[in-house]
Amino acid sequence: NAGVIQTPRHKVTGKGQEATLWCEPISGHSAVFWYRQTIVQGLEFLTYFRNQAPIDDSGMPKERFSAQMPNQSHSTLKIQSTQPQDSAVYLCASSRLGIDTQYFGPGTRLLVL
Amino acid sequence: SQLAEENSWALSVHEGESVTVNCSYKTSITALQWYRQKSGKGPAQLILIRSNEREKRNGRLRATLDTSSQSSSLSITATRCEDTAVYFCATDDGSSGNKLIFGIGTLLSVKP
Incomplete structure (x- = not known):
């Protein structure tokens, strides 16, 4: 089990460009979460999918x-x-359904210049 | 505003000593989880303690939960240098959703 895979690990973009971040959840997990982490705001929830359907995007x-x-x-x-x-x-994190352990990927470090 | 927060920004201990990280939260919860994040890695769960549980252990780790005071603690005994990390408590937001609300984190440094 490779765990949650995120690509790329690092991305540098210029202001105004588009960035696409990828996440491969653990096989068999039905829930996928995205979070953002900064020094100032800490770890913030962005959005959540359950069985591929968008459930909560209140943090986006x-x-x-x-x-x-x-x-x-x-x-x-x-x-x-x-x-x-x-x-x-x-x-990116994935989990089974319900209140359960969320398994996090290593993250994508995005730098916008 | 933070729904969950650790009570110390940073702690420092020497190897072999014990340490406790405290956390308070502001809503009714289903469960509280403790995560550890090492440099360059994503958070990794240490303990999940449900609202009807008062204590949970995992090896050298012990978590407590007091729903009346809305607080939790994570104790680590016989600390090792590899325990150096940021420790977060995280809760659900009290709704039926599964998203986690994280505290700011406590940086624990374990020195030789």
Whole structure:
């Protein structure tokens, strides 16, 4: 079991460019979560899928951020027109359903110049 | 505002000593989880303690939960240098959802 896989591990973009982050959850897990981690805000919830369906996107900035889960083996987080304040570590986690352990990937460190 | 927060920004101990990290939270919860994050890695769960449990152990780790005071503690005995990490408590938000609300974290340094 390779755990949750996130690619790329590091990404540098220029202001205004698009960034797409990929997550492969643990096989058999039905829930996928995206979080963002910064020094100032800490670990913040962004969005959550259950059985590929979007359940809660209350943490997503309403503009420029979108997430999808086209199949059970991967999810993407897309940031359009990136801004310097989007610089953060984006973490993906997966779990079985219910209140359960969330297994985190290593994160994608995004730097917007 | 944070729904969960650890009570210390940073702690430092020497190898072999015991240490306790405390956490308080602000909502009714289903469970509280303790996670550890080492540099360059994602958080890894240490203990999940449900609201009807008062104590949970995992090797050298012991977590307590007091729902009346909305607080929890994580104790580590016989600390090792490899215990150096940031420790987070995390709760659900009291709704039926499964998202986690994390505290800011406590940086624990274990020195030789």
